[in-house]
Amino acid sequence: MAENKNKKVTLKDVSKAAGLSLITVSRALRQPETVHEKTREKVQKTIEEIGYIPNLTARSLVSQRSDMIGVVVPILASSLFADFAQGISHILEPRKQQMLLAVSDWSPKKEEEAVRTFIARQADAIIVTGFSHTDATRKLLANFSGPVVEAWNLNKQVTDSVVGFDNYAAAVDMTRYLIDRGYEDIVMVGGHSEHNDQAADRTRGVMDTLRAAGRSVDESTVIEFENPATIDAGVNLMKNLMARKKRPDALFFLAELPAQGAMLWCQSNGVSVPDEVAIAGFGDLSMSSLLPVPLTTVQIRGRAIGLQSAQLVIDRLDGEVTEPAIHDIGYRLQIRQST
């Protein structure tokens, strides 16, 4: 009984080839204690010979469980979110849970479409990034019967569970550190924060802290780098910024790669860090500690957020945990020589 390309091998084929009833084959696979050992061996041998692979979509239709987890990330080509996704995969794989991945490009509409599709595909759980959703997405998630994790930030209004860290507080702490260090003209460099609650909270944390310290906050206090947040964006921004008459004495980048780009630009252009300008980043990517002048930054752990998000989902699906949870992964100011 040879295998045929393009020919789906079903349970019916197995039962015919083994000379057993359909129900016996099914029992041998699903309730082996009810089937004689010799019969089970016969089933197994037949399965191997004709290459039967169970149809999991048919099975999930009956069992009402798909063993699929839907994950939306804003981008993948950022090592923080790539680490996050890999952390998720690390937990799902040994438990034979399949990741459905969607990349939203920071578009709430794309996130909505992804979530709707996960639901249509009967995903058992959904992991999304942040709290910026369309109303339709909120509704979908609220009515979704499985666990939902909103990751990468903390918030009071949550759908179900949260795994993240306080972006606002992290920005407050770093800004306060820069103020306490005596920097007088602190400029915040952010990216487009519409539909990005993480970026918006960071921005608000900086602004609130500057105001509370009696610092004037105007248009020149906030600069935007080009999106996406790449090293090149940081380089380009430094060119423009350093061409100004009035230069800040400290720059707080709300993302890590542009901060690295800024560091490298200074190095190449004879601008002394932190003597002429101090630089702080947000993310602590692996290069940052190894730069000629190591970068001060907010250290966050994308992989840990992924691990915890997936673990929380698994525990919920296995019934180990029944209540939604809030996991604060935390952050840390990693002070180095750039400030």
Next chain:
Amino acid sequence: MAENKNKKVTLKDVSKAAGLSLITVSRALRQPETVHEKTREKVQKTIEEIGYIPNLTARSLVSQRSDMIGVVVPILASSLFADFAQGISHILEPRKQQMLLAVSDWSPKKEEEAVRTFIARQADAIIVTGFSHTDATRKLLANFSGPVVEAWNLNKQVTDSVVGFDNYAAAVDMTRYLIDRGYEDIVMVGGHSEHNDQAADRTRGVMDTLRAAGRSVDESTVIEFENPATIDAGVNLMKNLMARKKRPDALFFLAELPAQGAMLWCQSNGVSVPDEVAIAGFGDLSMSSLLPVPLTTVQIRGRAIGLQSAQLVIDRLDGEVTEPAIHDIGYRLQIRQST
């Protein structure tokens, strides 16, 4: 008619709520030209009111098409493969194809399990990385009825289609360049290449080229950095290598991050590049051109490999193309100041 959490809304619920037959609702959705406009509006209104989302697993069981594409990457926490995956997603998303993602950790056995699961879930196509598979995986892929893409390398023995570049030739070219540049003691720094045909081909390219140039090739010609191929691995390796009595005058790293780490270590430790030691990398990640001494490297395009792989799969599934194809994305020697 309110939506209920935990209550699956089926087509039957829609037909009851709309006071129409099941078949009419189905027709309104699938063959709208056969249904009166007023009836269609009624169906649409009811769907919105009670929040019906079609069950795509049920649909795919009937239609024999899942609109899911299985993708195996060796790791995600490497920007080359993250770019690859994002490139794939970029093509799939607008066409409403769902990515199933698995991370193999360079394990052929994990790849096999992932492929088997994709087949069980009725994935329409499968994209894998490289040519290092278990026999079982080869058999699964050979018998798989949908398109298969092996990405990231070129090879004579292929399963179906290929999207990649010639790792062997790239390594040959870079080694030859180093030889022509007059470097006398070239050392190749690679990672563990078992189950990794890309790494194995790069290694073989270097060795063959050195031998053809009459260079002696022995144990000290090949060094391994710690896996995974991180910046830190490059830093650690440089510490050990530069503590040696006999130092090479050129290092060819077969991965980019360790090369960057090596560059940074030299910068911080007063080793002049390329005067004391030349350094070449493989991958041209974004930081490499911005280092204090910009890095010479083999430039490859992970995103383009992803875009092409996904496009090829879509064209095959849409019937635009019927034959397997080989797409050579190519590579380029990006010569900079480190050599």
Next chain:
DNA sequence: TTGGCAATGATACTCGTATGTCAATGGAAA
């Protein structure tokens, strides 16, 4: 009024796996 066509409904399936329930069979023990 008759005929034709558009629209809708009823019936009976399909897809592949899983399972409840009752029946049949064979073997072992009392």
Next chain:
DNA sequence: TTTCCATTGACATACGAGTATCATTGCCAA
């Protein structure tokens, strides 16, 4: 021989969406 139990099979479903085929109804034009 009878009873009991393990094992296997038959039957009839379930899951939710899709569809072939025939029937029915209503409306409009000739």
